[in-house]
Amino acid sequence: MLQRILIVDDDPHIRELLAFALAKAGYDCREAGDGEAALAAVAASAPDLVVLDINMPRLNGLDVCRRLRAQGELPVLFLSSRDDEVDRIVGIELGADDYVVKPFSPREVVARVGAILKRARPRAEDAPVPVQTGRLRLDREGWAALVDGRDAGLTATEFQLLAVLAAAPAKVFTRDEIIDRLHGPGFAVTDRTIDSHIRHIRRKCATLGLDDAIETRAGIGYRLGPCGAAR
Template sequence: MPRTILVADDDPHIRQLLVFALAKAGLETIEAADGEEALQIAETQAPDLIVLDINMPRMDGLEVCRRLRAEGGLPILFLSSRDDEIDRIIGIELGADDYVTKPFSPREVVARVMAVLRRTAAHAPDVDRAGTAIRHGRLSLDPESWEASWAGIAVPLTVTEFGILRTLATMPSKVFSRDALIDRLRGPGFALTDRTIDSHVRNLRAKFGQAGAQDLIETRAGIGYRIGACSEG
């Protein structure tokens, strides 16, 4: 069944380019010309991923992302004309799964979209073929529904956040380097960086901290990350 991509950009030329490129890749598309329309479509038509421009009228892409992240983990790929590292990190910390700056190659956007969709669809069976929940102390992850909780409290995660946490939780004694996490999530050659991995880990700690988790992920200096004790006590 074809995946559906919501393309949200106030520039009709950019929407046309992306819709054409995504259609050639076998994907269905929906278009939105401003932030409010994008949010409404995302909430009512349940696309599989949203390509989201940051600078849009009525509601900018950052606010659309904030509102979507408050409700769930719809994959988001940001588009922006601002090639600035601060904007890039803000985008990741809000919960974006990837980030492309303008001008861009439509083929590059399609490649990144397909990478996120592959991770969403195919990564879970590799981790938990039986489809059962992964539990580690108070932490519970359901690979089939992509839901996470701490001591029974639901914690909404992005696709990338869920992938990082699941990778760590399934091998609790292993310390993963940032490069190892990047390879697990995207495969070699994709545009995740050490800094974006660190941003996602900060997000995970903050989200689970609100649910009462104080030891979710441990940092091993000079090496990487591993799952924390997640103890019951």
């Protein structure tokens, strides 16, 4: 079955442009012109990913993302204007997987949609072995980060970032190295986006009593923390 993408934007030209590009790439596309219509579309037939504009009438994209996150971990790709840096950061804090700045290339949107869905869909043939560090367990088949057996509720991007650090627990990763591992060399993601994902992972783990999931090395980057176990 084709993976279903819900395109949410109050500009019909942008919806048409993205629907054409995504359909050409092999996706089944649905459209919504505002936030309320988007929530109704998700409730009627859950998509595999939502492409979500931030500035919309009748419930903006941030509020839509907040409500979607309250229901589950549906992947979200934000569309934002160049002057909406604060909104983009807030969107990442809410759990969005990525964002694209307007004006954008439809090819870039298709590439980012594909990258998010790939991260969210583990390959069964890989039969990944769970990783255990202290109180943290990464179930790579189920794409779940478990603290004392309780799911931290990470998004696909957050889980993949944590898995990058866990794959080499003694290594301090620069932000550029993390971006390369997540998206591939040359992918346009800012350092601030990585920092936002890190904060989100820390907050979710901290709600389960794990305050040392990720360590910061000033001026360098991040590495996996002791996760409740002495180093």
